[in-house]
Amino acid sequence: MSSSAQRNPRRSDALSRERIVEATVEVLDTAGEAGLTVRALTAHLSTGRGAIYHHVADKDELLAAAADSIIGRAVAGTEGDEDPKRAIRGLALGIFDVIDAHPWVGGQLSREALQPAVLRIWKGVGLQLQRLGVTGPARSDAGSALVNYVLGAAAQHAAGSRRASNAKDRKSYLESLAAQWVRHDPDPIVQEAASLLNEHDDRQQFLAGVDIFLAGIAAVR
Amino acid sequence: MSSSAQRNPRRSDALSRERIVEATVEVLDTAGEAGLTVRALTAHLSTGRGAIYHHVADKDELLAAAADSIIGRAVAGTEGDEDPKRAIRGLALGIFDVIDAHPWVGGQLSREALQPAVLRIWKGVGLQLQRLGVTGPARSDAGSALVNYVLGAAAQHAAGSRRASNAKDRKSYLESLAAQWVRHDPDPIVQEAASLLNEHDDRQQFLAGVDIFLAGIAAVR
């Protein structure tokens, strides 16, 4: 009845899909995407390599389920806001923050269009757009624009943060890259364009993009 | 001087980075991302498995170079348009079409933020935004919004088309999915939101998204 430990603490309970997905998240968070191997996972669960295949079909399903468990938490309780615009900002920021904390989710969401985690995001966006009064084909266009923007920004941010855990390194790399552009093409127009790579706060820039989108659907409507 | 064939047609020339990247594109186009193995690639080039490592560091570099060769062609000659808005639409559509034709590029662009192909897109977008008269931090925000939207839409479209090569299957799957949402949650608000998954032309919807962001950039400025 209670969830307390049993006689043998090394193997607390029978395996279950939930326990496997939970362990998958733990391995991904500590070892990254490359560190998620069936061997590492089953070692973490102290079970045999083949055991997980009684509960999930394959590694893809495992990754999709792990991402869904993370996104599920982020999207939950985002409907509360009275103001649909604020709700959209909250939903988007919730996804951004959760991907910042679990970079492997960013890559996973781009891997399969109709996976549960992505459908959750479609659903949340659809609800808020409806509350905003966007209807008909305009809502499909707006929803697709927002979902694709959020997923694209998430993937790029995750890809960047996965590698350059050191922010200083990243900054100096971006600066040298911009300088390289300018050297390669001394056209002042290129020089100005290189400023896109300047230092910025990814999170704030992400939110600015959401606001550009919100202004866009208001203008197009 | 000319590029005509030599005596032995089975091994036309010495290996080179260009020839290897070209072969990589060919393998990816015919066998997909999962089909790109060093064994398949070197067989296609009729050489030994280790040969390519004299010209590229590893498989990641190969994928990045292959994507860059595709994106390079798409972005080239997109600066011609007088009207910067039309140039942005052309740039975005060029990327969409090239990813529609080579779905593996869509996934690759989400894998590494500062890879050459992605930087090319940043550069192209930066140039047009500048011509549009967007300056200062507003240009960074606008550029990031546009680039992330394009990359997100590209990845989702590619992920969708990779699997469901059969459009009929995809359509009926989306329909049953929407029906499932409604069954699961009879709230009419959910039912309406499910309409986001309705049939649509991905390419046209992609362009509608670009226009939303363009309108937003104009409104926010």
Next chain:
DNA sequence: ACCTGAACACCGTTCAAGT
């Protein structure tokens, strides 16, 4: 029914040996 772990059919990458 669930679990174990050896076995299978693969990978990417390295490196001694060749030319």
Next chain:
DNA sequence: ACCTGAACACCGTTCAAGT
């Protein structure tokens, strides 16, 4: 200098054998 292909150190998944 460039190439070859065997060898190495891994993978994900299956499946007979156990409980």
